[in-house]
Amino acid sequence: MKKALRKQVLQELKSLSKEEKEVMGAWLTEQLLLHPFYKEAKTIATYLSFPHEFQTASLIEQAQKDGKTILIPKTYPHGKMDFVLYEPEKLERNSFGLLEPQGKTIVFEPSQIDLIHVPGLAFNTSGYRVGYGGGYYDRYLEHFSSHTISTLYPCQIQDFQPDHYDIPVEEVLIYERDF
Template identity: 80%
Template sequence: MKKALRKQTLQELKSLSAEEKEVMDAWLTEQLLLHPFYKEAKTIATYLSFPHEFQTLKFIEEALKDGKEIVIPKTYSHGKMDFVVYKPEQLERNSFGLLEPQGDFTILEPSQIDLIHVPGLAFNPSGYRIGYGGGYYDRYLSNYSGNSISTLYPCQIQDFHPEPHDVPVKEVIMYERDF
């Protein structure tokens, strides 16, 4: 079930045109920057996106201008993930093709992060998500008590039942405008 939903949603995401994505990304970024979770947060964890995902770079730039501290994921084998201070000059591509910090970096404890902007492929209406299958975010979120939020395109809302280890995000912002 999850595998099929993952594949279907990924195909739908990859079929969005650059123009559609640009419009949706701008709207989603604006909504994210206006959200109370964002306004209250001093330290924000976000991700460096794949081309088919919500593009986080504009959000990161705006958050830095607003004086927020940005942290990004650093993954290890066995599904372990830390969040480390974002330094663009330290980024290199990992085995998944994502940019990740290399070299010396500062790891933050979950209690030091006010908001986590969580990626995913599919989400149900209750905020449960299907990611890429590594379990990194479910493991991290299970030990995190702060706020979490995700930004979605309409094709990412799917109907599925969560598994016992799944951890929902607290808020979902979904693109709601017509083209």
């Protein structure tokens, strides 16, 4: 079921025009920057986007200007993931085609992170998500007690039943304007 949902949403995301994504992305970035979770956070974990996803570059840039510490995921075999300091000069493409930090990195403990901006393909109205199937975020969020938030295009809201091991995102921002 999740496999078909992943495929469907991925197709819908890839069919959005560059202009649509830019408009929705700018609006979502603005909503996130105005959110109390963001304003109160000193250390924010986010992700480096695939082309079809919400683009995090503006968020990262603004967060740095706002003096926030930015972390990005670093993955390991067997579904393990850490959040490490964002250092653009250390980025290289991993096996998934994502930019990921290489070499010696500064790992942050979950207790040092104020907010995680969580990616995903599909979300239901209760904040449960379907990611890319690696389980990295569900495993990480299981031991995370601070705030979580996601930014979504409308096509990412889907009706599905979560699995027992799924961890919901605390707050979901969905693009709400029409073109």
